[in-house]
Amino acid sequence: MQDESCMILDDDNVSQVSITPQEYGNLLDIQQEILALTAQEADTQVILDKLCSMAQALLPNSVASLMLTSPESGLMYQFK
Numbered sequence: 001m002q003d004e005s006c007m008i009l010d011d012d013n014v015s016q017v018s019i020t021p022q023e024y025g026n027l028l029d030i031q032q033e034i035l036a037l038t039a040q041e042a043d044t045q046v047i048l049d050k051l052c053s054m055a056q057a058l059l060p061n062s063v064a065s066l067m068l069t070s071p072e073s074g075l076m077y078q079f080k
Contacts, residue, residue, distance in 0.1 A: 023058075026058055029054070030051070030054045030055065033050060033054060034047060034050065034051055034054075037050060048066055048079060051064075051066075052064040052065065052066065065078055065079070066078070066079040067079065
């Protein structure tokens with residue numbers, strides 16, 4: 001039996017959320033900044049720190065973190 005908190009999404013389980021032009025622009029800014037850093041071959045930590053800080057800036061009092069999966073154990077851990 002599949003845990004409902006980890007279900008695979010399909011078209012029946014996904015709803016669309018409208019965003020404003022300003023929100024759309026903010027998301028594009030994040031995308032462009034992260035792609036630019038990647039193209040410049042910036043350090044991975046710098047890229048991920050920038051991603052979190054830009055995501056946090058979208059919502060006051062929010063905290064962003066990145067979770068990775070360990071190839072050895074398959075368990076998730078917080079990227080530092």
